[in-house]
Amino acid sequence: MALFPEAYEITLKHEGGYVNDPDDVGGETYKGISRKYHPSWPGWKIVDSAKSTPSFPDCIKYNSELNSMIMEFYRASYWDRFWGDQIISQAIAIELFDTAVNMGVTRAVKFLQSGLNLLNRNQLNYPDIVEDGKFGRATMNALNSYSYMDDVSHLLKVLNILQGMHYIEYAKKSATQERYMRGWLSRVSITK
Numbered sequence: 001m002a003l004f005p006e007a008y009e010i011t012l013k014h015e016g017g018y019v020n021d022p023d024d025v026g027g028e029t030y031k032g033i034s035r036k037y038h039p040s041w042p043g044w045k046i047v048d049s050a051k052s053t054p055s056f057p058d059c060i061k062y063n064s065e066l067n068s069m070i071m072e073f074y075r076a077s078y079w080d081r082f083w084g085d086q087i088i089s090q091a092i093a094i095e096l097f098d099t100a101v102n103m104g105v106t107r108a109v110k111f112l113q114s115g116l117n118l119l120n121r122n123q124l125n126y127p128d129i130v131e132d133g134k135f136g137r138a139t140m141n142a143l144n145s146y147s148y149m150d151d152v153s154h155l156l157k158v159l160n161i162l163q164g165m166h167y168i169e170y171a172k173k174s175a176t177q178e179r180y181m182r183g184w185l186s187r188v189s190i191t192k
Helices: 004-015 043-050 064-077 090-103 105-118 137-149 152-173 175-185
Strands: 018-020 028-030
Touching: 004 064, 004 090, 028 043, 043 064, 090 105, 090 152, 105 137, 105 152, 137 152, 152 175
Parallel strands: none
Antiparallel strands: 018 028
C-alpha cells in the first residue's frame, strides 16, 4: 500500500516556501497552502506572528509546530480524500497526490477516472466508472483491478497528459498565468 510520507516529501519540493505574488491566483501561500483558499488554516497564526521578525520568512522554515500543521493539512485535505493509504501503487498515489495539491482533489480524481476508463480495454478488464471527481468504492475497485492487470506506467502517462493539457489550456485563457508554465510543467513527467 502507498505511503504518505514519500508522496508528501516529493510534493513539498514543488511547493516552495513563503510567497506573496500578486499575480498568483492563490495569493499569499506558505508551502503551497493558499490563504485565499484556506484562510482558517491554523498555521497562518504562526506565519503572521513571524512576519515582524527580521529573518522572516527564513525563521519559520524549521518551526516544528508549523511543519506538523502543514503535514496534517496535506494528509487530511488531499491524501485521505482519495484513500491514499489504500492505493496499491506508490507511483499512482504520488501522482494523484501531487495533482490534487496543485489542481484540487476533484480534478485529480476526474483525471484518474478518465484514465481508468480509457485503459480498461472497452470494459473487458473492469466496467467504466462515472467521471465525477468523487473517489469512492467504484473508483478504488477500478484502480485496484487496473493495478493488478496492467503496467501502471500507462496510467501515469495518461494522468500526466491530462495534467499537462490542463496547464496549457489554463495558460492560454489567462496571460498573467502563462509565466508559471515552467513551474507547472516540472510536475508533469512523460517518458517513452
